[in-house]
Amino acid sequence: MSKSTNGRAGAGAAPFGLLGRRLGHSWSPRIHTSLGSAPYDLFEREPDEVEAFVRDGAWLGLNVTIPYKRDAARLADERSVRVERLGAANTLVRRPDGTIYAENTDVLGFSLMLQRFCERRLGTSAEHLLSGRSALVLGSGGASAAVRAALEDAGARVSVISRSGDDAYETLVERHGDAVLVVNATPVGMYPACPATPVPQGDLARMGSLAGVLDVVYNPTRTGIALAAERLGIPAETGLPMLVAQALRSSELFQGRTLDVSLVDDIERQILSETGNVVLIGMPGCGKTTTGKRLARILGRPFVDIDAAIEARTGESPARIIGAQGEQAFRRVESEITGEYGARSGLVIACGGGVVTVPANYDLLHQNGTIVFIDRPLPDLETSGRPVSATRGVEALARERMGAYRAWADVTLASTGSPSGNAQAIRGLLGL
Known part of the structure; x- marks a missing residue:
């Protein structure tokens, strides 16, 4: 039976969609909804199903991804000069007379x-x-x-x-x-x-x-x-601008009208705002976790506390790992977990105070995130239950880390003194 990720692709199927073999998560439905070419579905097909779907499917406009771009060019009745040149198409349009036109909006x-x-x-x-x-x-x-x-x-x-x-x-x-x-x-x-x-x-x-x-x-x-x-x-x-721009050109063909190119910037900004992580760094006890929980609640996003994630993964608290195995062993685990969550999207992440002591962690957090440094006066920091702070002293830690906090930060927030105040301030600073 023919299938789409949202149901059958027969009568009543979405008129627009993305054709591929393994589509997984795609931003195309969200982008095309903003462009006006909707409903837009995801059509997963095996190689032996592609020809029948393209020639006889109940669709009006298709985007085509790997591994079917050459099939799309072959199965079309008319091809643009770009498709003729490359032998591959990523956009198919069914004309009123039933013929299929192929374009390469990539x-x-x-x-x-x-x-x-x-x-x-x-x-x-x-x-x-x-x-x-x-x-x-x-x-x-x-x-x-x-x-x-x-x-x-x-x-x-x-x-x-x-x-x-x-x-x-x-x-x-x-x-x-x-x-x-x-x-x-x-x-x-x-x-x-x-x-x-x-x-x-x-x-x-x-x-x-x-x-x-x-x-x-x-x-x-x-x-x-x-x-x-x-x-x-x-x-x-x-490549996000390319993704949105090729979708805009496809959507113009689907709808038979010209779209304002400024939509590329608008949709790109929306996607980045929704999918970018907010990453909180700062001294131990500055309020990253409590602020992060409040901010996540306000934004309706998942919240991740890296120290809590380490404990959930290993069954031991950061303090116990440091006490039993040493700080370097803990940092290795911390980097692994930081990389896992830093690669995801749409999170609020509270990092441990020492995350900046491993330079490689910067890329793990920066790749998908806006890094916010919560700058709280040293006398106001909470130190109980924090073994590194207790061993080395807050002032010594500040001397070691403050330069990295400031260098890593996209935004620095002078702590308001309350998690709610911090969360609201960060939301305003980031325009979320």
Whole structure:
């Protein structure tokens, strides 16, 4: 029996949707609802079901994802010049006469993302940046072809980097050290295997002409390669603008009307506001847990206390782990749990006071989160039941950690003295 993730895809099925084999969680229904192309469903099909579904299904507009983009191009009655060029389609439209038109809005979506990035972050146009200059596309899969086409349209000399051959990762810097743009079109760094990067930070640092880094991956918000670029002071952006922009172009075809391109910014802001974690850091006893619980209640989000999660996982409190095994053993467990929750979305996370003592924890928290430092006067800190505070003293801990708290923070909140006041203040500061 044909199926969708929300029911049968026969008579009465959603007129719009996403076709793929294993779809899992997708933001496409939420995006298309905002664009007006709804109801929008998720249609999971096995390879032997695709042709019948495309040719005979009761749909008006389809987005198509891996592994069926080439099938979509093949099964269409008419193909755009982009589809003819790439041999792959991600958008199908059923016309009033029943014929099927295929388009590749991945090219259009990446083109919009590229142009916006160059104008807003680099102060130039894509054509001015790229004309006659080297750009690298990491990976040779389906996303790579769309990215390559958009870069070539902007005038770039494009090289595709893969795991073997002349243009491999091992020779990237030696052969292409003059590249002005690197685009990750691989799944490396995608949730849940994040943060990870296909190109080490050291290689990016050796590319003296590199002006920007883009990644088509949109979850997490800051991928491993984007974080590496950020540390080097190189402008970077991940794939949410491309996702929304290609959906906008698809929706225009579905609805037969032009949509305001400003919707891309609006929808992107909404998604980031809803899915970004709020991460609370600060000295032990500054009120992270009580503030986080209040904030989570106000926002209607799940709350995670990292120390409590460690105890739930190990069966022992942080104090007992530190007492029995030492602080370093505890930090290893803390980093594991921090990475697990930092990779998720839409949480309020309260960290232990010492999370900043392990530099690698910054990427784990920053990849999907806005980090808020709760700055409470040292005399007001609670110290009971806090073994590190008791052993070293609050003043000594502050000297060791205060610089990291301030460096990690996207926002610093001077504690109001109450969890409720802190929560309301953070909500206001973050515009949630």
